[in-house]
Amino acid sequence: MAHRTVLVVLFDGVQSLDITGPVEVFAGAATYVGDSGSTYRIRTASLDGAPVRTSSGLTLTPDHALADAPAPHTLLVPGGQGTRAPDPSLIEWLRVRGPRARRLVSVCTGAILLAEAGLLDGRRATTHWGYCETLARHHPAIEVDPDPIYVRDGNVATSAGVTAGIDLALALVEEDLGREVALTVARHLVVFLRRPGSQAQFSAQLAAQTAQREPLREVQQWITEHPGEDLTVESLAARASLSPRHFARAFQAETGMTPGRFVDRVRLEHARRLLEDTADGVEEISRACGYGTPEAMRRAFVRTLGAAPAEYRRRFRPALTP
Known part of the structure; x- marks a missing residue:
């Protein structure tokens, strides 16, 4: 089996933990599985390939420009302050390229970017509890559920605020590579395997x-x-x-x-x-x-x-x- 490419979208004002939490889960799984070929290859990309500044002030240097990024198995869209006024070019890229991914994942307010691109219409989704009302009001075609820490609807998965992205990533690893791998990663990160997606956000x-x-x-x-x-x-x-x-x-x-x-x-x-x-x-x-x-x-x-x-x-x- 070919490597599963996890492509993480970067933009100015992104929440760093939305990125590093899931990435550590996927990277941990890749380390545990080794060179079997069925593991993850993690790549990051910004619109123009330039470094981005996170909401906490960290600077992240992407691997690619989005136009040159490899086709992803899992496309991961994080949240953060940068989702409040997203670049239209980013929304257009998501609208065109998002449906091509085998699996589309958002963390926290990354769901807003997917919604703006029309990728959540007719689906059940969640986001950080503080933005659920806004998401529902601006996108009535989405069934917004404010309670769960993550929601799966077909090949689209959306999660609540920050650390919920770790729970969702563990669930995806368990689905891909089995419970033993996910449990090993969870133990290494000193987190539970795993909070059910239906668990309340707070x-x-x-x-x-x-x-x-x-x-x-x-x-x-x-x-x-x-x-x-x-x-x-x-x-x-x-x-x-x-x-x-x-x-x-x-x-x-x-x-x-x-x-x-x-x-x-x-x-x-x-x-x-x-x-x-x-x-x-x-x-x-x-x-x-x-x-x-x-x-x-x-x-x-x-x-x-x-x-x-x-x-x-x-x-x-x-x-x-x-």
Whole structure:
């Protein structure tokens, strides 16, 4: 099998981690596999072949001008400040050359460049959570999903902010070269193999705003520290010394989500961590996280993550699963 060429598009204002994160994954896989011929060959290119300056001030020197770049197996488009007012010539190059790639990948706001080139129309996609609304508003032909860390739609893959590009790259390596290679790379980079694409972009605590009033803030903190307790609206309202109706209304107004939604996220997060970090059984974890029964926990995992708890654990801790 011929080498898989990974072509990374460079431009001024690019986010350096959007490039280096996935590149380290592909390069690590190539190092592990060696000279088998089925590994990756990484190339970078800017519009004119000139060095570009990243948003953090680093200068990157590309291998090629885009016009002279080799035909890619995987075309990787990073994000960054430079996506806010992209060069029309770059958009035109993507419009013409993008469909020729075997696999089209974006990291963070690189999805905006693909959208401008018309390459995401009729597809499901994601980007950094802070730009999902903008992407959806400017490109109504795209089904924008703000929650997952990455989305696969046919041969097009889009990922959320910065580090999510590493998760997506690991998933692609696993698809190309197998789980053992991807796991070895993940261990070398000291990251998990692998967060499921359906995992939320940010935690319950980050997803919800911090309540302004002290009693509500204390309730938020108490929920995160006691996921296995009685977390009904009535119980939480009593802890805040408010009526259930007043509490529910105030909680949503100040945090941006209902108490039930916040509790669901906290419990799912806690269950995930226990599956990843401990050898506790699913029944024990379901009780500790307030689900009551393994079936209730299974339904929550399948609904939100697209995988049952046992499958989720296999992805992270294969040694714990028979």
